[in-house]
Amino acid sequence: MSAEQTQRPIRCLVAKVGLDGHDRGAHVIARAFRDAGFEVVYSGLHRSPDEVVQAAVQEDVDVLGISILSGAHNTLVPKILDGLDEYGALDDTLVIVGGIVPDKDEDELRERGVSAIFGPGASMDDTIEFVRENAPKRE
Amino acid sequence: MSGLLDRLLDGDHRALARAITKIENRMPGHRELVSSLYDHTGNAEVIGITGSPGAGKSTLVDKVAEHYRSQGLTVGVIAIDPSSPFTGGAVLGDRIRMASNVGDMDVFFRSMSARGSLGGVSIATADAVKALDAFGKDRIIVETVGAGQNEIDIVKTADTVTVLVQPGSGDDVQMLKAGILEIADVFVVNKADLDGADRTVQELNEMLQLRDDDGGRSSTGHHAGHHAESAEAVALQRTEAENGWMPPIVEAVATRGEGVEEYVDALDDHRAHLEATGELEAKARARYAEEIRTLLREDTAELLTEEIAAHGGIEELVAGVTAGETDPYEIADSVLAPIADCARQQRDS
Ligand code: B12
Ligand SMILES: Nc1nc2c(ncn2[C@@H]2O[C@H](COP(=O)(O)OP(=O)(O)OP(=O)(O)O)[C@@H](O)[C@H]2O)c(=O)[nH]1
Ligand SMILES: [Mg+2]
Numbered sequence: 001m002s003a004e005q006t007q008r009p010i011r012c013l014v015a016k017v018g019l020d021g022h023d024r025g026a027h028v029i030a031r032a033f034r035d036a037g038f039e040v041v042y043s044g045l046h047r048s049p050d051e052v053v054q055a056a057v058q059e060d061v062d063v064l065g066i067s068i069l070s071g072a073h074n075t076l077v078p079k080i081l082d083g084l085d086e087y088g089a090l091d092d093t094l095v096i097v098g099g100i101v102p103d104k105d106e107d108e109l110r111e112r113g114v115s116a117i118f119g120p121g122a123s124m125d126d127t128i129e130f131v132r133e134n135a136p137k138r139e
Numbered sequence: 140m141s142g143l144l145d146r147l148l149d150g151d152h153r154a155l156a157r158a159i160t161k162i163e164n165r166m167p168g169h170r171e172l173v174s175s176l177y178d179h180t181g182n183a184e185v186i187g188i189t190g191s192p193g194a195g196k197s198t199l200v201d202k203v204a205e206h207y208r209s210q211g212l213t214v215g216v217i218a219i220d221p222s223s224p225f226t227g228g229a230v231l232g233d234r235i236r237m238a239s240n241v242g243d244m245d246v247f248f249r250s251m252s253a254r255g256s257l258g259g260v261s262i263a264t265a266d267a268v269k270a271l272d273a274f275g276k277d278r279i280i281v282e283t284v285g286a287g288q289n290e291i292d293i294v295k296t297a298d299t300v301t302v303l304v305q306p307g308s309g310d311d312v313q314m315l316k317a318g319i320l321e322i323a324d325v326f327v328v329n330k331a332d333l334d335g336a337d338r339t340v341q342e343l344n345e346m347l348q349l350r351d352d353d354g355g356r357s358s359t360g361h362h363a364g365h366h367a368e369s370a371e372a373v374a375l376q377r378t379e380a381e382n383g384w385m386p387p388i389v390e391a392v393a394t395r396g397e398g399v400e401e402y403v404d405a406l407d408d409h410r411a412h413l414e415a416t417g418e419l420e421a422k423a424r425a426r427y428a429e430e431i432r433t434l435l436r437e438d439t440a441e442l443l444t445e446e447i448a449a450h451g452g453i454e455e456l457v458a459g460v461t462a463g464e465t466d467p468y469e470i471a472d473s474v475l476a477p478i479a480d481c482a483r484q485q486r487d488s
Contacts, residue, residue: 008164009227009252034228041250044235050242055234058247060156087153 012063020070053083069099179273187297189285195329197236198393205239215271222252261292306335331390
C-alpha cells in the first residue's frame with residue numbers, strides 16, 4: 001500500500017546546552033541537515049540538560065546533536081545522557097556531539113553513549129553520511 | 140500496538156510522542172490508533188493561533204502555557220512550520236521561544252513540519268490533537284503561520300481561533316483581506332510596545348465593522364467557490380456571526396507577558412459563547428463531516444492509484460490519448476466503472 005509507507009524524514013534535535021553562547025556552528029549544522037532533507041528542531045541557546053531531554057523526548061527525535069564549545073561537555077553531556085536513559089530513550093536515540101572537545105575527553109564521552117564527535121574540521125558530507133547510516137531505524 | 144495506546148492513556152510522555160510520530164507519518168497502524176483514541180477525547184479545549192511570520196505567536200504560546208500551568212491545567216502545543224519544497228527538510232524553530240516552562244513535562248510541545256504530503260497536514264494535526272486530548276491535556280494550542288488555505292484548514296482544528304497581528308505591517312492587513320479575517324474569534328495585536336499598535340487596532344476595528352455591516356458575510360466575498368467542499372465551514376462562519384460574536388481585540392506584549400490574562404479571558408468568553416449557543420456542537424459536527432470526507436478522499440485516491448497500475452500505469456493510459464485512440468474522460472469512466480458497479484451491487488444486497 002503506497003500511501004501507508006510514506007518515507008519518514010530523519011528527525012533531529014540540535015541543542016545548545018549551558019551558558020555556551022557560540023551558536024554559529026549550531027546554525028550551520030541545522031541548515032546543512034535541513035538541506036540534506038532532515039527535519040531539524042533547534043532548541044535555541046542556554047538550555048539546561050533537563051530541557052534538552054524534555055525536547056528530545058517530546059519531539060521524538062531519531063538524532064540528538066549537542067553543540068558545545070564552552071568546555072563544559074564533561075558535566076553537561078552525561079546529565080543529558082542520564083536523562084534520556086530515565087525515559088528509556090537512550091537506546092534508540094543517536095547522540096552526537098559537535099564543537100570544541102579536546103581529544104582526551106572523547107573516549108569518556110563515547111563510553112557514556114555518545115556515538116560520534118564532530119569538531120571544527122569535520123566534513124559536512126561525512127557528518128550527514130554518518131547520521132544517515134546510524135540514525136535508528138524504527139518501524 | 141495496543142501497548143502504545145495503553146501507555147499513552149497511562150500518562151507515558153514517550154508513548155504520546157511516539158503516537159504523534161506514528162500519526163504524523165501515517166505509519167502502519169496509525170488508523171487503528173487514532174480510531175481507538177476517539178473513546179478518550181472531547182475533554183480538551185483547543186485553541187488555534189495563526190498570524191504572519193515573526194508576529195510573536197510562539198512567544199505568546201509560551202506565556203499562555205505558563206498562565207494555564209499556574210491555574211493547574213496541563214497543556215499540549217503543536218507548532219507547525221513550513222518545510223522546504225526542494226529537500227523536504229525543515230528547521231523547526233518555534234521551540235526556541237519555549238522558555239517559561241523549563242523541564243515541565245505537563246507542557247507537551249511538539250514541532251511539526253508542514254510537509255507537502257497530499258495536503259495531509261491538517262488531518263495529521265487534527266489527529267495529533269486527539270492524541271494530546273486522549274492523553275488528558277486540558278488545553279491544546281495549535282500554532283501555524285497564516286499563509287493560505289492550508290493554514291486555515293489547520294487552525295480549523297481549533298474551537299477558538301486567534302489571529303495575531305503586529306503593528307505597522309502592511310502584510311498583515313493583506314493577510315486579513317485574504318480570508319483570515321473570517322476565521323478569527325479573537326484578535327491579538329502583539330508587540331503593543333512598538334509604534335503603530337493603536338493604528339493597527341483601529342484598522343482591525345474598521346474591518347470588523349465592515350464585516351458586521353455586511354450581515355456577517357465576508358467583506359471581501361472571498362468564500363465563493365474557494366471552499367466548494369466544505370459548505371459546513373461556510374455555514375459555520377455565518378451562524379457564528381448570526382449568533383452575535385464580535386471578535387474582541389486584545390493588545391499584548393508577549394515578550395513581557397502583558398495582555399496574557401486579558402487574552403485568556405477572551406478565550407474563555409468565546410468558549411462560553413460556543414457552549415451557550417450550541418456552536419461548540421455544530422463545530423464538532425462540521426469537523427466530523429470534514430474528517431469523513433477527507434478520509435474517504437484519501438482512501439479512494441489510493442484505491443484509484445492501484446486501479447491505474449492495474450490498467451498498465453498512467454503512462455500507458457496517456458499513450459492511448461496521445462495516439463488518439465481514447466480520451467481522458469473515457470479512461471476515467473473505464474477505470475471507475477468496475478468499482479462503481481461493485482459498490483452498487485454491495486449496496487443493493
Ligand atoms: C566566533 C567565536 C566567538 C563569538 C561567538 C559568536 C556566536 N554567536 O557564535 C564570540 C565573540 C561571542 C565568542 C565569545 C566567547 N568565546 Co569564543 N570563539 C569563537 C571562535 C573564534 C569561532 C567559533 C565559531 O563560530 N566557529 C565557526 C563555526 C561554524 O564552527 P563550530 O562552532 O566549531 O562548529 C563546527 C563544528 O564544531 C561542528 N559542530 C558544532 N556544533 C555541532 C553540533 C552538531 C550536532 C554537529 C554534528 C557538529 C557541530 O560543525 C560546525 C561546522 O563545521 C572560537 C575558536 C575556534 N576557532 O573555534 C572561539 C572559542 C570557541 N571561544 C572561546 C571562548 C573562551 C570564548 C569566551 C569565553 C571568551 C571570553 N573570555 O569572553 C566567550 C564566551 C561567550 C559565551 N557566552 O559562550 C574558546 C573556547 C575554549 C574552550 N572550549 O575551552 C574558543 C575555542 C577560542 C579559544 N581557542 O580559546 N566566541
Ligand atoms: N517588541 C516585541 N517583540 C516581540 C514581542 N513578542 C515577540 N517578539 C519578538 O518577535 C520575534 C518573533 O517572535 P516569535 O514568537 O518567534 O514569533 P512567531 O510568530 O512564532 O514566528 P514564526 O513562528 O517564525 O512565524 C522574537 O524576536 C520575539 O522576541 C512583543 O510583544 N514585543
Ligand atoms: Mg513560531
